Amino acid sequence: MKIARILVQGIVQGVGFRPTVYRIANALNMAGYVRNLGNVVEIVLFENEDNVNNFIKTLKNKCPPIAKINSIEINWIDEKNEKDRKGGKKLEHIEIQDGFNILESSSNFSGASVIPPDLAVCDNCLDEMNDQNNRRYKYPFTACTDCGPRFTLIESVPYDRSRTTMDEFPLCYECNTEYENPSDRRYHAEASCCKNCGPSLKLFDKDRKELIPNKKSNPLKEGVSLLNDGKILAIKGIGGTHLVAKVTEDNPIKKLRKRLNRPNQPFAVMSPNLETIKKFAEVSKLEMNSLLSKERPIVVLKKNDKYGFSEFLAPELHNIGVMLPYSPLHHLIFDYTEEPAFIMTSANIPGEPMMIKNKEILSSLYGIADYFLLHNRKIINRCDDSVIRYRNNELSFIRRSRGYVPEPYDLSNLNSLKGLKSNFNVLALGPELDVTFTLQKQGLAYVSQHIGNTNKFKTYEFLQEAIKNMMNITKTEKLDLIACDMHPQFFTTRLARGMGEKFNCPVVPVQHHHAHGAVLAIDNSIDELIFIAADGVGYGEDGTAWGGEILYTDLTNYERLASLEPQKMPGGDISTKYPARMLASILYNSDYYKESKIESELENILISNYSYYFQHKEIEIKNVLNQIKSNLNVQITTSTGRILDSISAALNICGKRTYEGECSMKLESYAYGANGDITIQPKFKKVDNRPVLDTSQILIDIMDLIKERKNKKEIAYAGQVAISEGLAKLAVDAAEKVGIDYIGATGGVFYNEAITLATKQYIEKEGFKFIQHRNSCAGDGSISLGQAIIASSKIKK
Template sequence: METAKILVQGIVQGVGFRPNVYRIAIKHDINGYVRNLGNVVEIIAQSHDYNDIEKFISEIEVKKPPVSIINSIEYSFFESNASFSEFKILESSNSFSGTSVIPPDIAVCENCLKEMRNPKDRRFNHPFIACTDCGPRFTLIDSIPYDRNRTSMDEFPLCNECMEEYTNPLDRRYHAEASCCNTCGPSLQLLNKDGVDISFKHTNLIKKAGELLNESNILAIKGIGGTHLVSKVSDDDTVSILRKRLTRENQAFACMVKDIESALEFCEINSYENEALIAKERPIVVLKKNSNYNLSKEVSPLLHNIGVILPYSPIHHLLFDYINDPALIMTSANIPGEPMMIDNKDIVNNLSKIADYFLLHNRKIINRCDDSVIRFVDDKASFIRRSRGYAPAPYNLNEYDKFKSILHKNHNILALGPELDLTFTILKNKMAYVSQHIGNTNKFKTYEFLQDAIKHLMKITSTNSFDLVACDLHPQFFSTQLAKEISNKFQADLIPVQHHHAHGAVLAVDNNIDELIVIAADGVGYGDDGTAWGGEILYSDIESYERMASLLPQKLPGGDLSTKYPVRVMTSLLYSKFEKNELKDILNKHYIDYFKHGAMEIDLVFKQMESNLNTAITTSAGRVLDSISVALGVCHERTYEGEASMKLESFAYRSNNDKLKIAPEFIEIDGLLRLDTSQILYDTLDLVKRGENKKDIAKAAQDSVAIGLAKMALIAANKKDVNVVGATGGVFYNEAISKKVKETVERDGFKFVSHRNSCAGDGSVSLGQAIVASFKL
């Protein structure tokens, strides 16, 4: 009798993996068992024929469940005294620690939707329908192994009929931990703005919620990973009221549509975007508005695009049965800068002045998880936020050539990211587990969320300690302070990593390359010279970096105040290009309304420029684009992150003029080549003075920044004899800039790379920190 022990690692829990193994074993006349061992699936396979076991192992990998991911299958044959007469699925054990992880939450599947729509099915209109192929995972798991008694579903004992399915290996709901029905599952509750339960007045709470939305009410609806604020999209007044209550003046709202056909009524959708919209992960996809766009102008003001998402929970699907509008605003319910709300009492108490009604349920959300956001740039997916649907599925770093020789199974690394748009990463056993979106750790509740999320991810990855803790180079970030505390707690070395180096490391790993020239363009990243970088050309071999060029260093009069009021940055960029009185005349004549305190503030800004009092130094590409935006009258105040630059992109998008040019110019300072951004802004104003169309000027100015960055990168590539140039940082969510850089790089015969399965923005900085830190072991 031949016997083999098989260990399978990857996303193999909560995805129907064990019943799938059971069915394959029966097919091949294999006896033995399969069970979860903490973070790995163990299989004992016994047969008279060695070849049957080999075929069995091969089919496990080839015919795995659609949601599962197998990172490795290790097996060995051994002499066994035991003889098995059948194949069984055994109860889970936690006696082994491997590298699997709980799968992310995914959209409700077609089979469940068919059952939910069938009046003869016992799960007809069930708002929590799920099976092994779909539904919540990460948001309801408390600990491993992934069994119902370790999830928030433990509070809902299965009825007899559900238990029969749950214990039948041939059933689609075998050990589907989120499975339930109208008899034994969670229940909905409808409350008014005073928190009074009015559920008893209505037989169908979702229908009533739809009616309330049609009547222009704002609802807080608790979902899978958190709560959304929901309203209709057709009425300016309703959207304006939501903005006023949220104190969210201009930032675009994401919208949920019933189906692709509904989205096509107001958006352009190509095949790549279509595929992303209907994918099981169900991200928000940023789409271009079409010529028939008919939603309220308040939904996505002054932008040429809008975030769109399809229903992913049963509640969403049922809600659209009663909605008159083509779409619904579906935005995260949170106090600005704080985490999305998940606790019913908190939801009602904190949103009572925002929501008119609350549609809640009594299933606990253990791990809050915001919606993911993707934008396609030149037909390639670019993550703006990688969260629900993707996190915390790990990156297998052993797939990347450079790591095969340096990663060791017995070392654990924690990387804590930057400060805004933060995620953290746990790297162990050659797997990098990047957390869900955490947010802005300047806010205390978000900082608490970060600490809780670290503890929980440690728990479900069986991580008890760390050998290294990585953090941002900025000494004053709250994440840096937390990194120091954690490194002391575990007596682990602390590794500060320069912000743009981390960006570049992710870009390299994402494309499986050893070295490249990195164009890093964003708002800010603390430089190793103590200034604020943000328009950098770096050479990187992943392990280290060398600064090769940058944008021209500029002063930020008033420090962070300049990021809120970009006319201050514009003044700084023009300071060296005009005589003092001439520049003051320009500002007083054309931009006086952009200064909060008028002429007095203009004088103050000049004094700050002269004295360097409260004046930081930056090479930020984001601040340059903000300056161009204010110079053209597009946006003069930032009410949300990236506002001025995003509105500039949308303004320039409407230009078809390829003839108007602003040639980039370069100067050398302190041995580094610098793009003269002051000259670009000067030329921008000159074109305005000549009466050129401002949309055409916006396009020319954006192109000049892009071409300037690309040319400096090409000079660096030739100097370092490197044939790959990559782009990273939040500026590269701008499609026009990305395309122009790519075009310029490839025209010279170099290879251009961008992010694939990671964020160009700060959401993947923690992954880059972990990657860089791994070389320090």
């Protein structure tokens, strides 16, 4: 008798993979067994090669809907001594079985598989929730092998109920019968439960007093009634907590903004169904598919002509973030309301992680939420909602988190990493803002959920906790290399040094924009390109703030070939909050004011038109100009974000940043729908023998157009296009010089639809191939992935 020992790696745990194997094997009258073995699924068959090959073919065709097979390894074993037929390697003991069975899990193997992400509730579970005769009728925590929480509740692998937070909820007789039946879709569905044995909801007031403690009452129905009355609720969900409020009235939103100190930041909303969304937003076919996908991200949609929500929901923006319900709890909320949508924004103190513990929610959100709707299931891995946007029908991840994490990127075919030892483990810690981390192992890169801004201590703690959890579920016990940002003062850089000492491994700093470009290359399966890196800031090798760069990379190395014109930031970071300071600096640096030496003219323009954008009015304007002139307390930057913010200030669109990217986002919305009637011709010069785009001249041209009383919408659009085409020309010139066909675009600026389109059109018109991010973030959310790749390739070489 021959024995085939098959190891299957991929998303094969917690997705109904073992019962699928069981059913296929029984249908084919095969003997053997299947079990979870650490991070992989082990299948043993007592069959000949033809039968085994037929089994594998059938398994691939009948794979469960949310499973994903990355690799299948077959070892043929000698029955007498159980040694591998090819190499003679001693393998784990094979248990001889009659028939085909599902065995208990083991943890004796460390592969490269991982559990699936949290996924939206499936149609079968929704049907049960809506069936009055079903014991799960209107139960807010129903789940099966095809849906529900995974990543947020797992503690370790193999993925069994005993290693999840569901272990605290012993199954009732009926649920246990389903759980033990291989023919049932809830066979070993670790999150399975019902109202008799699963988590439950409680409603609390602001003083932490439980309301309606009667078991026959409905806390969810009562909670939604409070929402309908204009109250603010904190609702604990699958991976964290949301603050929830009405969208059709001003007062709840104004109250929420005041309590959170978020005067302008747009709030995402949840709407019950696609038909309702279409009443207030434009929805393309691609956007529709993403809204309805099992990942259920927030999708940034354009407001339509019928949009009638409060003006305070997404002020001065032409778009709004929208998602459909993804948990049973969310679906049930809309059973008790006529509201077309509710605000669903992460419940956290600004800069800190989303709250997941009931005690913390009740204490830290005191004075913010009026009421609290909480459940008693622990959340192990908090996970914010993912956010995506389509620009010109191209998908762009703004935040890649719930629904996608921890599914890994496959790097096994990347040329720059071929030859790297398969057991070489890399941890990359990202930058400082919008942080994720990446764990690279056995040719796979596991990019974490959204962590946030690590200059806040609680977020820094969350980062360390999340790293520990990811190493647990990937069975990673050692690290061979740690990568981090080049900035010496980042908290992630300090953590990298500490972990390097702990694991006795090298720490490799990686330049911020180089990491951006590496991710772009990985996403498009290329190893060499010219790319535009346009964002707010990244620490450059010369110690200045880069952010408008033309770079070449072969992944391992990079070269800076061109950039935007270096500009002074008077007062440093305060210029990012008050962009009129940057406007003053950029204009002062122009050839016009340098040659004419009429500083008083600029001073008068600033005082007459922009004094309200300076905290101390005329006195501050004079001080800022003196700072620029004397180089006192100024930083140097080539940031594209600072130029766009300055255009926004010049046009009186936005003069104070209250959230990240506000001025640039409002500029894009202001320009939306322009005809392109005005053209600003970009001009170039050299600085330190490096080609640069003359951004001061662009601002001078804009000021002239304002003086001529031209249409401001058209000026706003023309300013964006001038920046785009200027960067694109620099990139094309660099590509021609180096001899590269691919030109890419990365960085947060390329979330802007108009800028992305103008850049793309110019590059393709010149005969080059334009590439963008596909399954990664243009912003800082994917920096850690680029760091891991670059550091690994450096070590290999």
